[in-house]
Amino acid sequence: xxxxxxxxxxxxxxxxxxxRYNQVYNMISKPIKILTLGxxxxxxxxxxxxxxxxxxxxxxxxxxxxxxxxxxxxxxWCRNCIxxxxxxxxxxxxxxxxxxxxxxxxxxxxxxxxxxxxxxxxSINSKLAKTFNPTGDFPKVILMDSSEQTLLIxxxxxxxxxxxxxxxxxxxxx
Numbered sequence: 001x002x003x004x005x006x007x008x009x010x011x012x013x014x015x016x017x018x019x020r021y022n023q024v025y026n027m028i029s030k031p032i033k034i035l036t037l038g039x040x041x042x043x044x045x046x047x048x049x050x051x052x053x054x055x056x057x058x059x060x061x062x063x064x065x066x067x068x069x070x071x072x073x074x075x076x077w078c079r080n081c082i083x084x085x086x087x088x089x090x091x092x093x094x095x096x097x098x099x100x101x102x103x104x105x106x107x108x109x110x111x112x113x114x115x116x117x118x119x120x121x122x123s124i125n126s127k128l129a130k131t132f133n134p135t136g137d138f139p140k141v142i143l144m145d146s147s148e149q150t151l152l153i154x155x156x157x158x159x160x161x162x163x164x165x166x167x168x169x170x171x172x173x174x
Contacts, residue, residue: 047095050106053124057105061146067172069102072133072140076110081139084156084164093165101172109138143171 051057054070061068073081088094098104107125110116117125133140143152152171156164 048089048098048104050104052106052108052121054105054128057103058146058148061103064103066101066103067151068105068144068146069098069168070105070107070128070132070142070144072129072138072142073106073108074110074138075108076112076115078138080156080158083158084139084141087158087161088156088164091161091165093161097165097169097172107133143168 051060054068057068057070060066071084073085075081075085089098107128108117109125109129116122129136132142137155139156141152141154141156142150143154144150152167154164154167
């Protein structure tokens with residue numbers, strides 16, 4: 001992996017050096033570029049650990065003295081869910097807030113066959129939905145403490161990142 005990253009760094013740092021004479025480089029340059037960009041994207045988007053079980057999230061919230069942010073998402077069909085993930089959850093402001101104050105719990109309900117969850121995870125998510133989202137709103141964001149006392153219920157609309165983070169911060173630090 002280090003070799004791939006080093007080669008990718010070399011390629012992006014010195015793009016003006018002629019490479020047509022180096023047959024080995026020509027054979028591996030495209031895969032190196034793809035792998036390097038993939039690793040960069042993966043490490044940036046994997047910054048926050050999302051849990052998928054309420055009991056584990058409650059235990060961690062009690063241990064770390066944090067609040068739970070439960071998110072109901074349709075990751076492959078709900079436009080505002082996708083925007084919430086792209087605009088808010090991947091932002092540095094939210095990531096900093098989440099690392100300090102939150103245990104993240106996601107109940108995802110994908111529709112595409114290729115994104116289907118295991119039967120056990122579907123069952124867990126369905127139980128969460130019956131308890132916390134009986135109307136089936138997507139996205140639905142619930143801030144609660146480790147005893148399941150609800151502090152905030154919210155949704156998300158495009159372009160409301162600042163308002164969303166501000167509302168969340170206000171509830172976390174009254």
